[in-house]
Amino acid sequence: MERANRIAIARALLDLLDGKTTTRAERAVEIDAARYVDPDRFAHERRRLFLEFPQVVGFSRDLPEPGSFSTQDVAGVPVLLVRGEDGVFRAFINACRHRGARVAEGCGRGSRFVCPWHSWTYDDRGRLAGLPDRASFESLRLEHRALTALPAHERYGLLLVLPTPGRNFEPEDVLRGIGPQIESFGVGDMHRIDTREIRVPANWKLTVDTGLEVYHVAFLHKDSVGPRNIGNTQTFETFGLHQRMAIPAPSILSLRDLPEREWGDPLQHFQLVHNLFPATGLVIANELVALTRSDPGSHPGETAFRFSTYAWQRPETEQDQNAARLGFEGLYHVVSSEDYRVAAQAQKSFEAERGRSVLIGRNEVGLQALHRSYDALLGS
Numbered sequence: 001m002e003r004a005n006r007i008a009i010a011r012a013l014l015d016l017l018d019g020k021t022t023t024r025a026e027r028a029v030e031i032d033a034a035r036y037v038d039p040d041r042f043a044h045e046r047r048r049l050f051l052e053f054p055q056v057v058g059f060s061r062d063l064p065e066p067g068s069f070s071t072q073d074v075a076g077v078p079v080l081l082v083r084g085e086d087g088v089f090r091a092f093i094n095a096c097r098h099r100g101a102r103v104a105e106g107c108g109r110g111s112r113f114v115c116p117w118h119s120w121t122y123d124d125r126g127r128l129a130g131l132p133d134r135a136s137f138e139s140l141r142l143e144h145r146a147l148t149a150l151p152a153h154e155r156y157g158l159l160l161v162l163p164t165p166g167r168n169f170e171p172e173d174v175l176r177g178i179g180p181q182i183e184s185f186g187v188g189d190m191h192r193i194d195t196r197e198i199r200v201p202a203n204w205k206l207t208v209d210t211g212l213e214v215y216h217v218a219f220l221h222k223d224s225v226g227p228r229n230i231g232n233t234q235t236f237e238t239f240g241l242h243q244r245m246a247i248p249a250p251s252i253l254s255l256r257d258l259p260e261r262e263w264g265d266p267l268q269h270f271q272l273v274h275n276l277f278p279a280t281g282l283v284i285a286n287e288l289v290a291l292t293r294s295d296p297g298s299h300p301g302e303t304a305f306r307f308s309t310y311a312w313q314r315p316e317t318e319q320d321q322n323a324a325r326l327g328f329e330g331l332y333h334v335v336s337s338e339d340y341r342v343a344a345q346a347q348k349s350f351e352a353e354r355g356r357s358v359l360i361g362r363n364e365v366g367l368q369a370l371h372r373s374y375d376a377l378l379g380s
Contacts, residue, residue: 001184001185002184003265006266007260007263007266009270010255010270012235013252014252014255017252021233022234022363023234024362024365025364025368025369028361028362029359029360030357030360032357032358033350033356033357035374035380036203036347037347037350037351037354039299039300041300041378042296044378045378046075048378049278049279049377050074050163050278051075051164052167053162054153054160054162055074055160055293056159056282056291057079057081057091057160058070058158058159059157059188059190060154060159061188061191061192063081063159064083065109066083066087067083067085067109067110067111067124068082068083068108069108069113069124070107070108071094071102071106073295074163075295076298078093078094078095079091079092079163080093080094080103080104080147081152081161082126084111085111089159090124090125091149091152091161092147092148093147093148096115096117097128097146098115101116101117102115102116111123112124118132119132126147127146128142149165150162151168153169153170153171155172155179156175157182157183157186157188158171158175158188175242175276176239177239177240178240178242178244178274178276182274185284185289187282187310190289191315192310193308193309193310193311193315194308194309194325194328195306196306196307197306198305199297199302199303200303200305200336200340200343200344201301201347202301202302202346203300203302203303203347204294204303205279205294205374206346206347207303207305207339207340207343209343210335210343211281211292212243212245212273212367213363213366213367214229214231214234214247215232215361217229217232220338220342221334224334227250229247229249229250229271230248230250230252233248234247234248236369241277241278242274242275243275243277244273244274245272246270247270247272249268249270252269254269255269265286267284267286271284272285275366277373278374279294279295280292280293281293281294288311288312288328289309290308290309290310291309292306292335301347301351305336309324309327309331309332
């Protein structure tokens with residue numbers, strides 16, 4: 001992002017702080033809590049918003065060189081991500097065409113993927129490269145038994161996959177408006193520190209909701225990240241279905257009386273929080289970058305949550321490595337032990353008290369916009 005744009009965001013935040021206000025919706029709204037517990041809606045959401053919509057599965061450097069691979073589940077679909085020896089990013093359903101076992105685990109480097117069950121082997125383009133006792137399968141057309149390919153594109157430093165075979169998508173259409181903004185930060189060159197995957201006992205939308213308002217920051221996070229942020233103040237922008245908020249740090253007040261030419265990098269004084277539709281979180285801050293995704297779990301009250309942090313520069317020294325590790329663990333603790341603790345409590349409340357509603361204030365403008373988008377795509 002050009003410095004002029006960062007200055008404009010910082011200036012907008014200072015104006016909000018001077019006015020003792022925040023970006024607000026026109027009115028408060030009331031939505032039904034059934035959206036968090038209804039199994040029919042849950043199934044509809046999984047199909048329409050996840051299986052039929054491209055998902056961000058990582059940054060370009062997550063597959064740093066030809067022969068790199070990694071694995072993850074996307075909305076319950078086991079996915080193998082590969083950068084072939086030709087440098088092209090591809091994705092496959094991570095399931096052997098023989099009896100369905102996974103052909104790869106974790107991440108690493110290799111141009112052959114061997115099923116642990118019967119040693120069927122596939123190359124980096126998903127083609128069946130070999131199997132024991134081939135003669136026993138001579139009546140089948142094995143040349144057509146490649147791994148099932150998934151639509152995949154690499155654009156703006158992001159890796160995107162549609163977890164349903166036989167379709168395609170244009171990444172420019174999916175990321176219109178927001179893609180170039182994200183690319184301008186150089187996310188494709190970020191260095192991953194770590195990734196953690198957990199199951200959260202709350203609906204996937206509740207886990208997204210916690211990251212799209214700052215009304216709670218001074219209270220829920222009073223003993224962790226709260227003092228490092230100014231709560232209940234944010235800018236808010238939409239880019240099609242995607243959203244971006246800027247959240248100020250107390251240090252932004254030091255810019256008030258300085259000419260803009262002396263501001264240095266304004267990103268030192270705020271962080272950018274994105275929701276890449278439907279449920280990918282991207283936090284860009286001076287200290288680190290975080291990439292998260294909240295997938296529907298096995299039922300309405302469960303989320304499969306994936307959390308990663310990245311460093312702007314590769315941590316070379318032990319001190320830098322320790323700092324990067326502390327950043328990962330600290331932010332993970334805030335999200336998992338604070339945000340998702342209350343999300344799980346809310347889930348239990350909604351399950352116990354059917355027919356109740358949820359109130360979303362004018363200051364929770366991101367939540368209002370996001371739920372309108374969900375409802376529009378679901379036809380509800």
